[in-house]
Amino acid sequence: MRTVLFIIQKEFIQVFRNRMMMPIIFVVPIIQLLILVHAATFEMKNIRFAVIDLDMSTTSRKMVGKFQGSPFFLLAHTSFSDKEAETEMKKGTVDMILHIPYGFEKKLVKENAAGVQVVINAINGASAGLINAYTMMIIMDFNREILVDWLSPVMLSSTKNIRISPSYWYNPKLNYKTYMVPGILVLLVTIIGLLLSGMNIVREKEIGTIEQINVTPIRKVQFIAGKLLPFWIIALFELAFGLTIGKLLFNIPIIGNLWLIFLSAGVYLFVILGFGLLVSTMTNTQQQSMLVSFFFMVIFILMSGLFTSIESMPVWAQNLDRVNPIAYFIRIMRMVMLKGSGFHDIRNSFFPLVAYAVIIISFAIRRYRKVS
Amino acid sequence: MEDPSIKVSNISHSYGNVKALDDISFGVSRGELFGFIGPDGAGKTTLFHILATLLLPEKGTASVEGLDVVKDFKKIRKILGYMPGRFSLYMDLSVEENLWFYATIFGTTVEENYDQIREIYSQIEPFRKRRAGKLSGGMKQKLALCCALIHKPAILFLDEPTTGVDAVSRMEFWEMLRRLKESNITILVSTPYMDEASLCDRVALIQDGKIMKISTPAEVVSEYPNELWSVESKDIYRLLQDLQVYPGVKSVHAFGHAAHLACEKEALPANLLREYLACKGHEEIGISRIQPNIEDCFMELMINK
Numbered sequence: 001m002r003t004v005l006f007i008i009q010k011e012f013i014q015v016f017r018n019r020m021m022m023p024i025i026f027v028v029p030i031i032q033l034l035i036l037v038h039a040a041t042f043e044m045k046n047i048r049f050a051v052i053d054l055d056m057s058t059t060s061r062k063m064v065g066k067f068q069g070s071p072f073f074l075l076a077h078t079s080f081s082d083k084e085a086e087t088e089m090k091k092g093t094v095d096m097i098l099h100i101p102y103g104f105e106k107k108l109v110k111e112n113a114a115g116v117q118v119v120i121n122a123i124n125g126a127s128a129g130l131i132n133a134y135t136m137m138i139i140m141d142f143n144r145e146i147l148v149d150w151l152s153p154v155m156l157s158s159t160k161n162i163r164i165s166p167s168y169w170y171n172p173k174l175n176y177k178t179y180m181v182p183g184i185l186v187l188l189v190t191i192i193g194l195l196l197s198g199m200n201i202v203r204e205k206e207i208g209t210i211e212q213i214n215v216t217p218i219r220k221v222q223f224i225a226g227k228l229l230p231f232w233i234i235a236l237f238e239l240a241f242g243l244t245i246g247k248l249l250f251n252i253p254i255i256g257n258l259w260l261i262f263l264s265a266g267v268y269l270f271v272i273l274g275f276g277l278l279v280s281t282m283t284n285t286q287q288q289s290m291l292v293s294f295f296f297m298v299i300f301i302l303m304s305g306l307f308t309s310i311e312s313m314p315v316w317a318q319n320l321d322r323v324n325p326i327a328y329f330i331r332i333m334r335m336v337m338l339k340g341s342g343f344h345d346i347r348n349s350f351f352p353l354v355a356y357a358v359i360i361i362s363f364a365i366r367r368y369r370k371v372s
Numbered sequence: 373m374e375d376p377s378i379k380v381s382n383i384s385h386s387y388g389n390v391k392a393l394d395d396i397s398f399g400v401s402r403g404e405l406f407g408f409i410g411p412d413g414a415g416k417t418t419l420f421h422i423l424a425t426l427l428l429p430e431k432g433t434a435s436v437e438g439l440d441v442v443k444d445f446k447k448i449r450k451i452l453g454y455m456p457g458r459f460s461l462y463m464d465l466s467v468e469e470n471l472w473f474y475a476t477i478f479g480t481t482v483e484e485n486y487d488q489i490r491e492i493y494s495q496i497e498p499f500r501k502r503r504a505g506k507l508s509g510g511m512k513q514k515l516a517l518c519c520a521l522i523h524k525p526a527i528l529f530l531d532e533p534t535t536g537v538d539a540v541s542r543m544e545f546w547e548m549l550r551r552l553k554e555s556n557i558t559i560l561v562s563t564p565y566m567d568e569a570s571l572c573d574r575v576a577l578i579q580d581g582k583i584m585k586i587s588t589p590a591e592v593v594s595e596y597p598n599e600l601w602s603v604e605s606k607d608i609y610r611l612l613q614d615l616q617v618y619p620g621v622k623s624v625h626a627f628g629h630a631a632h633l634a635c636e637k638e639a640l641p642a643n644l645l646r647e648y649l650a651c652k653g654h655e656e657i658g659i660s661r662i663q664p665n666i667e668d669c670f671m672e673l674m675i676n677k
Contacts, residue, residue, distance in 0.1 A: 208460035
């Protein structure tokens with residue numbers, strides 16, 4: 001045990017002597033939170049759209065006005081020609097075309113129903129879906145308004161009408177920052193843990209110090225523990241630092257138990273550090289280790305449910321996600337931070353992480369060899 | 373040999389198709405300063421790795437202080453001081469931090485074994501706060517030696533400790549080794565520099581994974597089979613070419629300003645050679661009979677293997 005403490009002490013001396021370390025520990029989390037939380041949002045504002053109003057009636061203008069009044073849309077082009085609007089779409093100056101056909105109002109009055117055409121630029125599928133949803137919302141809203149205008153109160157009360165009033169639990173204002181911060185914190189802890197730990201042992205291989213270490217009576221468990229614990233501590237510190245920034249700058253709700261967050265993070269970090277260690281036992285240079293780590297990190301992050309929800313992935317991908325530690329931890333973080341889940345609620349994500357940690361660390365220790 | 377400190381029997385090891393060590397056997401007695409001399413790629417480092425328990429030999433057995441390098445590797449690591457060929461201390465730790473670290477992982481302290489290293493450490497002590505990476509080559513070697521000695525090892529392995537170190541530091545380093553020997557440590561040292569061979573108690577000449585000769589430096593010299601002449605002239609390059617084709621000459625090597633010429637005993641009358649060289653247009657010809665040094669002997673052994 002004393003030996004482990006000495007190695008930890010040595011690692012800390014080296015870490016704090018490294019001039020890049022302080023910026024990495026303190027500046028990276030701030031920048032990541034500031035940039036990613038603001039930039040990585042699905043909220044769309046100012047969708048530029050074109051109107052082809054062939055009807056030119058009160059109703060059609062009211063409808064266009066409804067779009068203009070919405071914070072989501074910005075009228076960028078008006079014309080009477082489909083071709084012109086399409087050219088605008090091709091140029092990329094508009095993302096949606098609202099086409100109101102001739103006789104729209106008349107048809108609406110006479111037949112109680114009329115159609116409009118909506119053309120959406122779907123180069124980006126996700127944003128096209130959102131534009132569609134926003135458009136539908138505005139048109140439905142408009143629909144209800146003209147019902148109120150045109151029908152007599154008696155008739156209105158007699159129309160059977162289901163009104164949907166959504167209430168967004170755990171994130172009442174559908175604030176994207178609330179949704180993103182826990183995920184970004186996970187990213188932060190992952191990057192620090194995976195890269196620093198993986199690179200560290202490979203670095204000793206690269207500069208040759210491992211040869212000197214290997215002939216000492218130091219046991220490999222001691223060596224590995226001494227190598228992993230400093231980064232475990234640094235990464236947990238990063239999490240605390242990131243949570244503080246999230247609370248102060250973004251006022252992120254932390255409803256659940258902080259200890260539960262750190263307990264889960266502690267276990268999760270063993271998985272990540274073990275993974276870094278495993279990579280470092282299989283590689284010989286920092287470059288190799290970095291490339292291998294990045295390969296897995298990018299896949300894990302993109303499949304983690306940070307940007308896209310796991311439930312909407314194909315079944316095979318969801319099954320694949322069972323081996324994705326980041327997915328488990330993001331789920332835990334969101335549940336505990338936003339929903340206030342207790343240990344009982346997260347156990348289905350927590351115990352897989354424990355099992356993962358045990359498996360990957362014992363495998364890495366087995367792979368690490370002092371003798372070739 | 374009674375009570376050998378190191379015993380190697382029939383060790384072979386290969387990397388793929390390359391035979392790094394080919395059926396090597398030798399013994400080193402306690403307190404001996406034993407040198408491995410051989411060119412780069414001769415298999416010196418592989419042998420050191422096997423003895424330092426870093427590499428499992430393919431064939432053969434080896435023991436250090438009576439402990440088997442495969443079975444008792446844990447015990448060996450406690451009594452072994454090893455200095456790898458590459459400087460492998462922490463460049464970003466200071467001199468005293470490196471020393472502290474190696475002392476602690478051997479479960480001891482710098483104070484406890486300070487006697488062992490005092491003589492060497494006192495030379496680098498003024499720089500104890502300096503990072504190891506900022507030391508000069510000679511000081512790095514001294515620090516590495518201190519770190520290898522801090523746990524009072526019974527055996528010291530030094531893999532090419534003087535490679536890349538200036539001539540003065542090299543001599544200093546060997547002086548330190550001679551003094552260390554007095555505390556009855558067995559020292560195994562490898563070097564590509566043949567002039568260092570004469571500083572060892574015994575030397576082994578190793579080439580292409582085979583040991584070609586083991587004996588004391590004096591024996592190596594006395595067993596030299598040829599007559600050796602030192603020949604000088606103004607144009608050394610042409611001299612070498614002309615001597616090569618002279619009848620009865622076995623080998624010619626450039627040695628500083630002179631050519632060392634080896635021939636069968638009594639085969640070369642000096643006056644005839646002088647005439648021959650004069651005919652070839654050489655000026656300032658100097659010919660003298662010399663005693664072979666250890667380098668001449670190794671050259672001879674390598675040619676006639």
